[in-house]
Amino acid sequence: MSEQPKYRQLADALRREIVNGIYPPGARLPSESELSTRFDASRNTVRNGLKLLVSEGLVTSSQGLGYEVRSHEVFELNASRFENLTFQQNGDSYTTDVTNAGRRPHQTFRVEMKPAPEDIAERLRIEVGSTTVLRFCHRYVDDVPWSTQATYYPGWLTEQAPRLSEPGDIAEGTTRYLAGHDIEQVGYFDEIATRMPTPDEARLLEIGAGVPVLLWTRTGYSKDKRIRCTITTFRGDLNRMQYEIGDLSARNEVL
Amino acid sequence: MSEQPKYRQLADALRREIVNGIYPPGARLPSESELSTRFDASRNTVRNGLKLLVSEGLVTSSQGLGYEVRSHEVFELNASRFENLTFQQNGDSYTTDVTNAGRRPHQTFRVEMKPAPEDIAERLRIEVGSTTVLRFCHRYVDDVPWSTQATYYPGWLTEQAPRLSEPGDIAEGTTRYLAGHDIEQVGYFDEIATRMPTPDEARLLEIGAGVPVLLWTRTGYSKDKRIRCTITTFRGDLNRMQYEIGDLSARNEVL
DNA sequence: TAGTGGTCTAGACCACCTC
């Protein structure tokens, strides 16, 4: 009979109407029962089609409210400039970056001593299970959960920089603090990956279905050692990363 | 009664068994009817739970075969070195990179003249709708669809470099070809984003449910102009990107 | 042919939001 299953036809039709602006970002879709009539399908079939759109990240659903077209507003993070002390006033890079973008940052924070998990140990070139300092941030922008950030420092660093393992924030920023103790980060190795969130991540970042996370792993180097590894987990719908490579003096040229 | 709905409990239980290795990568899960018995749930409820795992990218399903735990093997792309002519022998960067990784690359290719879409026009600083050359690649690694790549060149470039708009491949690589015509790329601006695939992307990349795409947008600069914009769409489960920043001479130090 | 997942239905009850 029909080439496509009914729930896909329904999803395709609605998707077309969404991208064509019939349902603009923020608009409400018709209710399940209305769609059920319009497409001559049972409620479960309608739900299957809508679930497809939800899992594509196009719409959200909430009990009692209905389905809504998702609106996107992204925050750009320039990873080349991030943590570059010459670009930065006092305070940590996140606060600086977000404030510069005219948004209101806010974070919760905790410190623990933790045996190195395998992926961290490998990147820091230390033994699996050896002591590390984990500094963990849960970050918000304008009270929306934005990212989590876990930074692991090798245990030996605390001898030179004892405040690392103390449970408070470091007002001037850890990079700056370390630099003041003769531990200067001269290079970074960044890795970027994406995947669907784990249930834990979905809870922390208040991510709905259909939104992937962006994983940014930065390993920091001094002249002769690896001195930290930071894993940042972003909501993929709200964040983009940027890198500048080489000579970009033409960036400011006019048309 | 129960805090969690039954289909979530089912998903949680199976997820736990998967991460604990009871069902290792590549293993088959019990059939829907077996799970239906085990969890005392209707088939539809079981399917809801399994769909959750599929949408997390943990398992795949196929008709007649059953559910299988996804196995991951990722390809690392070093974007700092990518297209650096001094690192490269003849040929394009993709071929070089993939071959160096001991894999077998393969691509289909096409060229068209196309009016500039908005996002491209903005990045190339040209008028929306003005002529561009689009060179489009669909890339495979070991016959698995890997990425699509669309590169837009501003129309004026073809006067200096006419082979750009000819339909064949450029054997020595376009970057090298351009450099030979006095158009040297001296810098790049990279943007990285993630989202769920559109139906088109899902088809081209043979992506199943629960796998996001990684979007890499590279704008190339000469000394005084923007000379190209490349949008690469990766399967998120198979690819990771890397950047090197600053001095990484400590990378080769031993433990 | 037997077993698997894929689609679809009809109906029930619950939880949440708005009025």
Next chain:
DNA sequence: AGGTGGTCTAGACCACTAC
């Protein structure tokens, strides 16, 4: 109270894969 989506059931038929 009435409408919305969320969960769950029981059963039907189809399509694909294996043997």
